[in-house]
Amino acid sequence: MATTEEIQTGLAEILEEVAGVLPADATPEKSFTEDLDVDSLSMVEIATAVEDKFGVAIPDDELANIRTVGDAVSFIEKNQS
């Protein structure tokens, strides 16, 4: 089980790789679309990378509810087995 901190770091790495977001900018309150300029297709890529890294699948209907970096971290935390 990854800790909150590990999830945050892992997610920041994914964000940097998929959408070129600087790790320092990937703070919990940031909105993917409004603050980080991540579009819906990049969100799908992030979801795929999250599944590879943490083994947590994020279906499209759940993905639509994830607005901020913090939302994503808590979703992964809650759903990891």
Added chain:
Amino acid sequence: MTRSLTLRPGAPGARILGFGDYRPRRIVTNDEISQRVETNDEWIRSRVGISERRFAGEGESVVDMSVAAAGKALASSGVLAQDIDTVIVATCTAPAPIPGLAPEVAHRLGISAPGAFDLNAACAGFCYGLSTAADAIRSGSAENVLVIGAERLTDWTDQDDRGTCIIFGDGAGAAVVAPSDSPGIGPVVWGSDGQQSRAISVADRDSFMEMDGRAVYRWATTQLAASARRACELAGIDISDIDAFVPHQANLRIVDSMARALKLGDNVAIARDIVSAGNTSSASIPLALTGMLERGEIKTGDAALLLGFGAGLTYAGQVIICP
């Protein structure tokens, strides 16, 4: 006692002898689209990778474009129209369901009484057609087959819907497939996911195309690489020996994502025809191949991995040896 029938002897394999394309006259830039809907050039380029696309107009029906592309493919192949005995038109944008377009296309090309039919596997249509042609030749049902992918997607696109109007264009591409002692069309790997049949659809005759971009993107970027690898394996070619990768031109990001997933080397020519043609569904693969051959990005004898995928959802991939 089980009664048994005689079969015809077929050819050992089939091979593509020539490609041809038709690109409509009217070029529509991102700036032109931005005058109608709220979008801009930079946004379209970064989201889907398209700079411009072609819109068919007067004298550029699906049949007109099919005839033009096929004429070019015949000329390039050296096969005479009179020696074609089967015509397949892959399209999902025929103006009406009856009649199929293939008989008229054949007639206008001067092909006499061929087997002729339309095939709808949406954006995977050309690859389905190629496989059908190769199998017909191998089983002795056909000798020389014309396979065409032709679309007028703009007829079915809401030009006020910025989710779709920036993506789709029109055009046609064709290939002449002939018998060969050495196979130049590898086994097809095809399949579908009907559970996602609404992901890309036109609800009825008065509706426009609707697409769940997110669902299609996820499916294309996660489910299809394995089939592409399998197509190489079945054709007896290591993926590192592929010279060109020509996937359906749905979105440049899908093309790039697939190329990454397949770990293709820098020496592999990757089709990026979408930049100037938009998404032309079943026409996109033969359009891209014709352009790449004309520009010398691929040459005779090169092994190209084709991968069509789209509405249905359907997909089909195979390796071909370029003419």
